[in-house]
Amino acid sequence: MVTETDVRKQTRDIIAPLKGRQILLIPAMQAVQKKLGYLPLEAMEEIGEMASVSPNTVYGVATFYAQFRTKPVGRRRVAVCRGNACNVRGSERILEVIERALNLKVDETTPDREYSLETVACMGACALAPAMKINEETLGKLTTKTVEDLFPKKAKQEGKSEK
Amino acid sequence: MAQSNTKHQILVCQGTGCESSKSAKINQALADEIKRSGLSDTVRVKTTGCHGFCQQGPIVVIEPEGIFYTGVKEEDAPEVVKSSFVEKKPLERLLYHDPATNKAMPLYKDIPFYSQQHRLILRNCGGINPEEIEDYLARGGYTALKKAISSMEPTQVISEIQRSGLRGRGGAGFPTGKKWEAAYKAKGSPKFVVCNAGAFMDRSVLEADPHSVLEGMVIAAYATGASQGYMYVLADYHLAIKRFNLAIAEARKRNLLGKNILGSKFSFDIDISQGAGAWVCGEGRALLCSIEGKRGMPRVRPPLSVEAGLWGLPTCTNNLRTLASVPLIIDKGADWFAGIGTEGSKGTAVLGLTGKIVNNGMVEVPMGTTLRKVIFDIGGGVPGGKRFKAIQTGGPSGGCLPESALDLPVDFEALSKAGSIMGSGAIAVMDEDTCMVNAAQGFLSFCRDESCGKCVPCREGLPLMVQIIDRITAGKGKPEDMSRLVEMSETLIQGALCGLGRTAPNPVLTSIRYFRDEWEAHINEKRCPALVCKPLVNFYILPEKCQGCGICLKSCPAEAITGGKRMVHVINQSKCIKCATCLEKCPTKFSAIRKVSGETIEVPKEPIPVATGAGAK
Numbered sequence: 001m002v003t004e005t006d007v008r009k010q011t012r013d014i015i016a017p018l019k020g021r022q023i024l025l026i027p028a029m030q031a032v033q034k035k036l037g038y039l040p041l042e043a044m045e046e047i048g049e050m051a052s053v054s055p056n057t058v059y060g061v062a063t064f065y066a067q068f069r070t071k072p073v074g075r076r077r078v079a080v081c082r083g084n085a086c087n088v089r090g091s092e093r094i095l096e097v098i099e100r101a102l103n104l105k106v107d108e109t110t111p112d113r114e115y116s117l118e119t120v121a122c123m124g125a126c127a128l129a130p131a132m133k134i135n136e137e138t139l140g141k142l143t144t145k146t147v148e149d150l151f152p153k154k155a156k157q158e159g160k161s162e163k
Numbered sequence: 164m165a166q167s168n169t170k171h172q173i174l175v176c177q178g179t180g181c182e183s184s185k186s187a188k189i190n191q192a193l194a195d196e197i198k199r200s201g202l203s204d205t206v207r208v209k210t211t212g213c214h215g216f217c218q219q220g221p222i223v224v225i226e227p228e229g230i231f232y233t234g235v236k237e238e239d240a241p242e243v244v245k246s247s248f249v250e251k252k253p254l255e256r257l258l259y260h261d262p263a264t265n266k267a268m269p270l271y272k273d274i275p276f277y278s279q280q281h282r283l284i285l286r287n288c289g290g291i292n293p294e295e296i297e298d299y300l301a302r303g304g305y306t307a308l309k310k311a312i313s314s315m316e317p318t319q320v321i322s323e324i325q326r327s328g329l330r331g332r333g334g335a336g337f338p339t340g341k342k343w344e345a346a347y348k349a350k351g352s353p354k355f356v357v358c359n360a361g362a363f364m365d366r367s368v369l370e371a372d373p374h375s376v377l378e379g380m381v382i383a384a385y386a387t388g389a390s391q392g393y394m395y396v397l398a399d400y401h402l403a404i405k406r407f408n409l410a411i412a413e414a415r416k417r418n419l420l421g422k423n424i425l426g427s428k429f430s431f432d433i434d435i436s437q438g439a440g441a442w443v444c445g446e447g448r449a450l451l452c453s454i455e456g457k458r459g460m461p462r463v464r465p466p467l468s469v470e471a472g473l474w475g476l477p478t479c480t481n482n483l484r485t486l487a488s489v490p491l492i493i494d495k496g497a498d499w500f501a502g503i504g505t506e507g508s509k510g511t512a513v514l515g516l517t518g519k520i521v522n523n524g525m526v527e528v529p530m531g532t533t534l535r536k537v538i539f540d541i542g543g544g545v546p547g548g549k550r551f552k553a554i555q556t557g558g559p560s561g562g563c564l565p566e567s568a569l570d571l572p573v574d575f576e577a578l579s580k581a582g583s584i585m586g587s588g589a590i591a592v593m594d595e596d597t598c599m600v601n602a603a604q605g606f607l608s609f610c611r612d613e614s615c616g617k618c619v620p621c622r623e624g625l626p627l628m629v630q631i632i633d634r635i636t637a638g639k640g641k642p643e644d645m646s647r648l649v650e651m652s653e654t655l656i657q658g659a660l661c662g663l664g665r666t667a668p669n670p671v672l673t674s675i676r677y678f679r680d681e682w683e684a685h686i687n688e689k690r691c692p693a694l695v696c697k698p699l700v701n702f703y704i705l706p707e708k709c710q711g712c713g714i715c716l717k718s719c720p721a722e723a724i725t726g727g728k729r730m731v732h733v734i735n736q737s738k739c740i741k742c743a744t745c746l747e748k749c750p751t752k753f754s755a756i757r758k759v760s761g762e763t764i765e766v767p768k769e770p771i772p773v774a775t776g777a778g779a780k
Contacts (some may be wrong), residue, residue: 025456026439027345030398051456064458064615065439067398084559085363085517087605088591100720121442121613123399124363126515126589127180127217127523136401138183144747 003040010035024051025061029068038069057069066121074109074116078102078134083122085129094130095119097144101151170205171248173197174224176289178213178370179402180524181220185237189221192240197404202248212371212599214289216276219259224289229271232257262521262543276522279541281503283511284487285527287504288371292405296413299374305419307490308378311385312427316492320386322348324489326497328509333359333445333482334557334586335573335662336508339489342479346387349477352390355569356380356431356511357454357473357480359697360396360403361445362558362587364513364525365483369396369403372487373410377433381420382493384431391432392456393443398437407435442559442613445587446661447480449615460617461661482724484513492715504530508574516542518591519549528573535569538592550593553602553678557586559609560666563593565600582673585664598695599678600685603671604632610667620655621664627651627670636696640686645675690761696743703764704745708755711773715745715756730770 002096014035015028028047039047039062041055048055056159062068080086099105102115109116125131128140139146175181175190194208201583211367214222219233230253232243239257246254248287259274270758282288291298311320325340346354360369360382369376380392396403411433414420415713422430436454443449449459451473469624472478488510492500504510508530514537515525521543528537534554538544553563562583564571571577575585593602611625631644652668659665675682684690691699704715704724709731716724716732723739726732734745746756759762 026453027437030437030439033752059457061439061456065441065453067439082609084555084589084591084606084609085523087598087609088518088555088593088602092605093743100742120399121440121609122363124366124397125179125183126363126517127525128183129517129523138179140180140183144744 001022007036007040007042008046009100012050013042015047015050025053025058026065027057033068038072041070044070071114072109073118073123074113076115077118078115079118079120079123080130080132081121081125081130082119083126083129085126086122089129091130093144094132094142094147097147098132098151102120107155169207171207171228172226173206173208173243173247174211174226174289175208176214176220176222176224177210177214177402178217178220178367180213180217181222182402186221186235189240189360191222192237192617193223193244199250200244202244206244206248207632209292210294211289211291212293213367213525215285215367215527216274216522217525218521218523221397222289223257224271230269231259231271231274233259233340235594251375255700269623276524276526276541276543278315279536280399280527281511281529282527283491283503284375284513285525286372286491287375288368290627291372294409296374296410296417299372303494304374304490305378307493308381308385308419309425311382312425312429312495317347317386320382320493323497324386324492325664327492327500328497328504329485329488329492329500330508330575331482332484332500332513332588333361333486334584336585339481339485342469342481343383343386345467345479346389346479349470351470351476353391354476355473355478356384356389356392356573357450357478357659358392358394358483358486359445359447359480360394360400360483361448362515362589364515364588366396366400366403367525368408368483368487368513369400373407375487376483376612377407377410377414379481379489380429380433381414381424382489383479383481383486385424387475389479389629390430390433393434393436393473395436395438395450395454398439404435404437411435439525439616442568442609443661446663449661450480451478457713458615460615461659461663462617470699482692505572505574507576512573512585513588514573515587515589516592517589518554519545519594519597520592521546523548530574531572532573533570534564534590537573537590538569545592545594547594548594551592552597552711553593553599554597555583555591555593555602555606555670556589557584557669558589559606559668560584560663560669561586561589562669563599563677564673565677568677583669584678586666596693596695598636598691598693599681600632600636600691601693601695604629605646606670607667614664614667616661617727618658618664621660621667622656624651624655624659625667628668632671635682635685636691637698638685638689638696640688644686645679645682649675654714682763688761692760694760696760699742700758700760701736701763702734702739702741702743702745703757703759703766704732704734705755705757705764706754706767706771707774709773712750712753714748714750718744718748722746726770729773730768731773733767733770 044058045055048058104117130142131140177186198204223232223235225247253269321343324538329339330336355411441459444453444459446461448461453459468478511527555561555563614621616622655668711729721740749756
């Protein structure tokens with residue numbers, strides 16, 4: 001278990017090399033999230049202190065942008081694109097299938113922290129629509145079939161344990 | 164580095180599209196195969212950026228012949244090498260086949276997708292290695308910068324851009340020269356140049372030809388007197404960031420960037436600012452807030468950003484494709500550029516073709532080309548024999564135009580007159596299976612979610628409008644809903660602070676204007692003609708076709724189907740979640756599931772035995 005003091009120390013270590021730059025806040029938040037996976041409250045407080053802004057300001061920025069998360073996420077982050085091209089090519093159906101397969105709603109994480117599900121505005125892979133990402137890997141030209149095949153076992157386990 | 168006796172090059176696309184189809188492995192496999200075949204002296208494998216024809220990826224091109232291979236896989240490498248360099252006969256299997264005639268088209272230049280394009284901004288995309296500055300230099304790169312710095316005053320550069328008629332490719336189409344002039348005249352120091360790489364086409368260009376953008380930025384800085392530049396690109400666009408970083412390093416090494424560029428008094432440097440993901444940051448002022456490390460929110464103008472932008476200092480923000488056009492204009496002259504396009508819109512448009520279209524990808528055509536030519540001649544039309552219904556231009560806040568609008572030219576004014584926008588240049592094609600009420604709902608919900616929340620019409624108006632449409636698609640629409648939506652749209656157009664808020668109602672307004680019958684069907688008849696809106700559709704199992712195989716029963720996630728061996732299955736309408744799984748799973752030889760809207764089909768209430776002799780045959 002990571003303690004609060006650990007988070008503070010880690011945060012300070014991560015952003016120390018960025019200090020002294022005028023544009024500190026967002027790059028610092030990006031660097032911390034890259035290491036920790038999300039922005040814990042203590043990390044936001046530390047970032048705020050080093051950037052000479054209030055923790056509220058950091059929190060405000062964190063909740064404004066899609067990239068930042070204030071809650072921990074799963075080891076596998078499934079991000080379904082809901083941009084224009086994907087929308088027209090049926091991303092809604094893809095999302096439904098994943099929601100059912102993982103037994104998750106958008107912005108939720110499985111209790112075992114294996115999967116979390118999110119949507120993104122546009123990931124710039126429009127020619128591959130509908131597309132999604134699992135961590136850094138882009139998967140395109142999805143069909144309900146390919147998506148079902150990606151999460152088959154999960155679907156059965158979760159479905160059964162539920163009932 | 165190219166060896167002097169290199170005769171052939173194998174270009175392997177590693178744009179985002181092809182890369183996600185594992186093109187890096189194809190590259191390696193080809194390189195290994197060349198070595199194994201003892202061809203290393205004459206054949207060179209080269210990584211390139213996006214060719215634009217992502218639908219056909221991963222793409223491999225053999226130069227100088229121009230042989231175009233599509234859908235290449237790692238295991239194809241031996242055959243590609245053997246046929247191209249040993250047998251010297253193109254590998255038929257991987258060639259592009261004309262969908263109409265099924266004839267193989269070996270050469271890049273003959274494929275209709277390319278032969279009808281006019282590639283200026285995309286001039287180097289797919290042809291050069293974006294990670295090698297020599298490739299860009301070999302194609303005349305940085306000559307425009309040299310020309311500008313050595314023989315032109317900043318004001319001359321500005322007037323050249325003004326005379327060319329170049330307008331911003333980011334959406335609003337503001338004359339670039341005019342913006343540069345304002346930035347040049349603005350008081351304050353230092354000044355900034357910002358490049359906005361927001362749309363998917365921008366990402367592709369940045370990945371495929373980063374130096375053309377960099378050169379454009381340096382020229383813009385020279386003309387406006389800026390000393391610092393920012394490339395604003397989404398943090399998610401890893402490949403684009405990596406390649407632009409490389410480009411910056413290479414340019415610095417060659418004194419094309421940094422202190423005293425090319426020995427002159429002019430100094431300029433560029434940093435990458437990684438956006439954290441907010442659609443509103445495509446708006447100029449919100450983008451600058453984001454670079455400053457704040458929530459990305461637009462603000463009241465004036466003052467304009469060119470006078471008081473980043474940290475209150477003069478800032479010239481241009482779209483990436485605008486900047487990529489600049490070196491060409493300086494090189495070939497304003498008159499040449501002004502000779503392409505229409506009266507009001509000069510040059511070319513880079514369009515992203517997406518949605519229900521055969522050739523998904525990125526194309527470039529002269530302004531003034533008709534939408535019909537773009538969609539059908541270049542884009543290959545609608546796949547699967549479906550009927551074309553509508554196109555949306557410019558992104559989620561663009562209007563949805565019907566077939567009658569297809570003869571409109573791609574041009575800032577023409578599109579705006581029809582109720583849409585040029586916007587980002589994205590084009591989404593919709594076919595007969597698209598419900599225009601549902602489409603409007605989707606686009607509007609997107610804008611609602613992405614609203615920054617600063618001004619009331621957008622923050623409060625969009626959710627209310629979405630609520631009304633939600634009601635309509637749920638079969639609870641009222642006759643006055645349409646006029647209410649129009650009225651609220653007008654408030655938004657007049658009252659919203661930024662361009663994104665003002666254009667957000669476009670899809671709703673155009674959908675009502677051009678597809679009124681569909682709205683009326685939803686509101687008055689509680690019927691969705693395209694069978695899309697879930698609350699308005701029902702699924703039935705036709706007793707005369709069902710053979711009782713049980714596949715639908717097993718796959719139904721809602722356990723809404725009852726049946727048994729050799730029994731006609733029945734859907735419990737109150738349990739059905741209308742996910743269409745049964746429709747997809749029912750074997751085509753039975754095709755027993757019917758989806759309808761606004762009608763009920765008489766079917767048994769309980770499973771009954773399958774009638775013998777009926778159905779399957």
